[in-house]
Each structure stands twice: as C-alpha cells, then as structure tokens.
Amino acid sequence: MTKDEIxxxxxxxxxxxxxxxxxxxxxxxxxxxxxxxxxxSLGAGFGWDDGWILVAVIFSWALFGEQVAIRNMGEGYNxxxxxxLYPALAHNVPIMFKLLFTFGIIYLFALASVKMSVLSFYxxxxxxxxxxxxxxxxxxxxxxxxASHTLAFIFVCRPTQAWWDVxxxxxxxxxxxxxxxxxxxxxxxxIIMALPMYTIWHLQMRKTEKVALTLAFGLGxxxxxxxxxxxxxVFGYNAITNPTGTVGESAFLCVLETFLALCCVNIPMMRPLxxxxxxSQSTSRLEESEGPGCHFSKNSKQxxxxxxxxxxxSSRYCPGREEWDMVENNGTSATVDSxxxxxxxxxxxxxxxxxxxxxxxxxxxxNKWAVTHGQL
Numbered sequence: 001m002t003k004d005e006i007x008x009x010x011x012x013x014x015x016x017x018x019x020x021x022x023x024x025x026x027x028x029x030x031x032x033x034x035x036x037x038x039x040x041s042l043g044a045g046f047g048w049d050d051g052w053i054l055v056a057v058i059f060s061w062a063l064f065g066e067q068v069a070i071r072n073m074g075e076g077y078n079x080x081x082x083x084x085l086y087p088a089l090a091h092n093v094p095i096m097f098k099l100l101f102t103f104g105i106i107y108l109f110a111l112a113s114v115k116m117s118v119l120s121f122y123x124x125x126x127x128x129x130x131x132x133x134x135x136x137x138x139x140x141x142x143x144x145x146x147a148s149h150t151l152a153f154i155f156v157c158r159p160t161q162a163w164w165d166v167x168x169x170x171x172x173x174x175x176x177x178x179x180x181x182x183x184x185x186x187x188x189x190x191i192i193m194a195l196p197m198y199t200i201w202h203l204q205m206r207k208t209e210k211v212a213l214t215l216a217f218g219l220g221x222x223x224x225x226x227x228x229x230x231x232x233x234v235f236g237y238n239a240i241t242n243p244t245g246t247v248g249e250s251a252f253l254c255v256l257e258t259f260l261a262l263c264c265v266n267i268p269m270m271r272p273l274x275x276x277x278x279x280s281q282s283t284s285r286l287e288e289s290e291g292p293g294c295h296f297s298k299n300s301k302q303x304x305x306x307x308x309x310x311x312x313x314s315s316r317y318c319p320g321r322e323e324w325d326m327v328e329n330n331g332t333s334a335t336v337d338s339x340x341x342x343x344x345x346x347x348x349x350x351x352x353x354x355x356x357x358x359x360x361x362x363x364x365x366x367n368k369w370a371v372t373h374g375q376l
Contacts, residue, residue: 006095007088012076018252019068025259026064032266033057039273049120053266056113059106060258066103067255070096070247078245089244096243097164103251104153104181110258111185112146118192118220118265126199138191145184152177178234178250186227193220216268223261226253 033053040046073092122135154160156177162169200213230253237246
C-alpha cells in the first residue's frame, strides 16, 4: 500500500448521523435552487444573483464530498498511540490533511458565492445611490475576506506541503485563522441582513407585509447560529495531538452552514411561484363557479372591471359580452378590439403602444383598463 492510499476504518455512528443530516439539507437546498430558477424563468428572468447561487451550489457539494471522503479515514477516533487502530490513523492523517487544506478554501468560496448572490439581488432590486454604495462596499468587504483568508490558508505553512507533511517544513497556528474566518463571516452576514431593513420599513405597505419581508430577509440568522456554534468548535479543534478526534464537528458544521445559507437565501425567492400557484387555484375555483358560459385562458384571472388588480397578464372572454383585458409581457399594452367596435363611435379601436420604461433599477407602476361592450 502506497502512502497516498488510505486504510479504510469503520465509520463512527456520530459521523454517519452528521453525513445523513447534511445530505438531507443538501437535497432540500438543491430543490429550492431549482424552484428559484424555474420561478425566474417564468418571471423576471435570470441575473447575476442566479449565477452566483449556482456557483455556491457547486462549491457546497464539493465541500460535502470532502466530508464524505474523510468519513472512513479515522474521523471521530481519538488519536491515541495506545489505541489498536493508531497505526492506521497515523497512516491516514497526512491524506486527511490534504483534503482539509482544500476543504477550508472551498468553504470560503462557497460562503462568498452565497453572499455575492444576495448582494447582486439587492443591486438589481434597490436603486437609490446610498444603497448602491453600501452594496458595493459590502461586496468589497466580502472579497477582502475571501482573498485574505485564502492566502492565509495557502501560506500558513512553509512550504505549503507542510500542511500534510510535517517533515517538509513548519506551520503557523491555524486556530486564529479559523476564528477570524468565522467572526468576519458572522459580521458580513449581519451587515447583509441589515442592508434592506431601512428601505423595507419605509415602504408604503401594511405592517404585516413589512414584518413578512423582514422575516424573509432575516432567515440568514439560521446560518449565523450555526457559525456561532462552529466558532466554539474551532477552539476545540486540536490539529497537533488529536486531529482525527476533533475534526468531525467542525467539518460537519462547515457543510451544514453552507447548505443552510443556500436554503435561507432561496426561500424568499419562492414568493412569485407561491403567488402564481395561489392565483391558479383561485382561477380554477372561479372557472367552476362561472359555468360553461365563460372560460378563461391559461393562467388567467377575472378582468373587465376597473377595480381589479392591475397585474393581470391574461385575458378573459364571455360569449355575449365582448370583453377583453390583456397586457403583453414585453412591456407594451396589447390591442383591445372587437368586431362590434368601430372607429366611428365613441368606442374607438385601441392599438398596442409602448409603455414608458422606467430608469434602470426603478419600479414601473402601470394602470390597466378593461374595455367592456355589452348590451344594456
């Protein structure tokens, strides 16, 4: 057996439990990301925030793969010379440290990608200059956090090979680096959660809606709680005298934190999908109540009334009542026409015209009117 081949050891029960927990959370995170992308394909389209979230998924699964890889290298076993499996542990430790070297860097990139996704979403949602400056500043802080700690990981040992080969050189103290990563990570998470709060609470909407938005943007508190727990695990990690016995909790929490972060930032993105589903259910019930005399096009809602919501992107037609309400998805209002309406009377034919587009980053509010023609 070569020095690069591991001696497989039985998996410790607690390690098995940790892997199962992370596998469940990982699958849930992938489901949420898939629903997010599907929702975007139906609505606003894709942006940089979606690209960053895909990068985060890749890094998070790579991190999970490394946790699975070290499961039978002795993770969870105390590194005791009196232990019967000590020779196997001593053989596996250098291989495990090779993985832990890349594990720390992948962890940094996974979390940084999640943060950049949230900040990119803010960038295309909030248009005020002060907010944009704060977003750019936070992006800069995330980049500095990522770059500085990645370099610290690479150069804490001289040469880098000393990470896994003690005889090759010397290494500095890893604990301050790990602690710094976690502390700055928590600080940036708090900043990112706090950024939209002022804007949310100054919106003209019901208080219950403000609370709902606050809770949605504040879901990241779950990953912060895990990060705080990980901070305590950092100071319990002993890379010198008991690397195999103390690495398990830290590795578990790293992976759990990244997948929880993915869940937290994607749950708020489900709102358009949920609203669409609720509307479709309402439409189905309305169709049943209207009976065969009226029918709706796919994904439609009731129209023909001035007091109906202005967000309708569909049409409704009832025989005997020539009634249309339609808006195109490309930003133009559609033709309103009927065979019984001509250009000579007070009921003019309406042709499509461009809706004034707002400046980039602003929100356009359009009023939509239904033209009704029926017999009195």
